[in-house]
Structure formats: C-alpha cells, structure tokens
C-alpha cells in the first residue's frame with residue numbers, strides 16, 4: 001500500500017461492523033488549524049490508539065467527537081448517524097463517553113455517590129417525586145444505590161464506597177472515573193491519557209482494566225496516550241497526528257518502524273540517525 005493511500009481513511013474492514021467514521025474533520029481556532037482533514041474508521045470492538053507530540057490536535061479530535069467543539073468542517077458518523085455539532089449530552093446519550101486528561105470526579109463526594117450521580121439520568125422518577133420523597137422516589141433511590149454498588153464491585157472498588165473520592169490513590173481515582181463514564185452505558189469509550197501520572201504498577205493494572213472492560217461492556221475504545229508502553233502494549237491499530245494532520249497509521253510494529261513518526265517525536269534528521277544506529281548495532 002502506498003503511503004498516500006495508507007493515510008486516507010482505512011476502508012471498512014469486511015469482517016467487522018463500522019461504529020465510527022470520521023471524514024475531513026477540521027477545526028480552526030482563529031488562524032490556527034488545530035485539526036486538518038482528519039479521518040478515522042473504527043469497527044465494533046476495536047481498541048485503537050491516537051498518538052502524536054504535544055499540540056498535535058488529539059484532544060481537539062476528542063472534543064469534536066464528544067460535542068465540546070463544533071467542527072469547522074467534516075463529518076462524524078456514529079452508527080451511521082451524523083453527530084458533528086450535536087450537544088455533548090445528546091452525544092453521550094447516543095452512546096459515546098469519555099474520560100479526561102485531568103481526572104474529573106466530584107472530589108468531595110464519596111465513591112458511591114460519584115457513581116450514583118453518573119447513573120442518575122437513568123433514575124425513573126419525576127421532580128415532584130424527588131421533592132416530596134414519595135414511595136416511588138425511595139424505591140428508585142434504593143435500586144440506584146444497588147446498581148451503583150454492583151458497578152463498583154465490577155471495578156473492585158466496593159470496599160471503597162464510603163471513601164471521599166479525592167482520598168483514593170491515583171490509580172483508583174482513574175478506575176472510578178472510568179466506572180463513571182461507563183455508567184452511561186456507552187458503546188464507544190474515549191480515554192484521554194488514562195495512564196498520565198500513574199506509577200508502573202498502576203499502569204500495568206490500567207492496561208488489564210482496559211482489556212477487561214472492552215470484553216465486559218462490549219466496548220469500542222479509542223485511546224490517547226503518551227506512554228508508549230501502554231499504546232504499543234494494548235492498541236491493535238494506531239493513528240499518528242502531527243500539526244493537526246494524520247502522518248501515519250498502522251499496527252504498533254509498523255508505527256515504531258515509521259521514520260515520519262520518529263521524526264515527529266524526535267525532530268528532523270532523527271529517523272536517519274536512529275536507522276544508522278540500528279544498522280551499526282546489527283553489524
């Protein structure tokens with residue numbers, strides 16, 4: 001496959017069902033092209049990575065998929081439906097959830113309440129029920145608490161339910177944030193630098209967790225991550241951005257061997273240099 005062809009949107013794989021298709025996605029901030037003509041195709045069950053140096057445009061892509069930013073141009077189809085420019089809560093209801101670079105929890109609430117709140121849109125009572133704390137309200141609250149507790153057990157956080165969220169170790173806060181994102185029962189999960197700030201043991205546990213939730217919740221996952229160990233260790237396919245554009249796509253092995261990617265991370269001329277060193281070592 002020529003380089004030009006490989007940088008275009010990968011065509012729908014014949015053995016899978018496409019869940020996300022992005023074409024021509026562009027975002028301008030004043031004169032700055034933060035994202036330019038970005039494309040991506042994900043099939044159900046994919047676990048893909050989106051990488052690139054700082055400022056490459058990765059989070060801006062996530063912000064457009066989740067409705068935080070309205071694209072300047074382009075199309076984002078989720079399960080065949082155009083979602084570009086829809087409100088974030090609408091996109092979330094349709095089945096796309098995310099986590100953030102900086103963990104976002106209700107840090108002064110308990111672990112249980114953090115998940116209960118995430119479940120709340122599913123609570124089946126009206127405002128009047130809530131104001132008067134009637135029987136329907138109480139029954140729904142009981143069910144909500146039970147469901148949240150079951151959910152915490154899946155994430156091995158059941159013993160932490162009464163802890164204040166900000167007092168959890170960092171790795172557990174990240175797990176709680178992912179649990180909150182999944183309470184909305186998404187089909188596509190976007191993880192923005194989930195391993196940032198984690199120690200090596202927490203990072204290994206996170207990699208296991210990502211594999212586990214993909215199976216358990218039947219998810220498709222797109223992951224932004226700077227820790228190459230995580231990206232190369234768990235992603236089956238990777239898209240690389242630099243200066244707002246896709247510069248490479250491929251398997252972890254293909255990406256690691258791609259001179260354009262090496263140059264994007266290490267600067268011009270570095271690919272030739274690293275090839276020279278590689279040859280020397282093999283002589």
Ligand SMILES: Nc1ncnc2c1ncn2[C@@H]1O[C@H](COP(=O)(O)OP(=O)(O)OP(=O)(O)O)[C@@H](O)[C@H]1O
Pocket residue numbers: 029032034052053054055056057058059060061
């Ligand atoms: N709201 C905004 N207004 C103006 N410029 C923005 C805005 N958001 C992002 N940018 C700019 O767009 C470019 C892409 O930023 P983005 O955060 O998407 O990069 P990134 O690849 O996620 O970087 P990092 O890995 O450092 O998080 C950067 O130059 C950034 O400064």
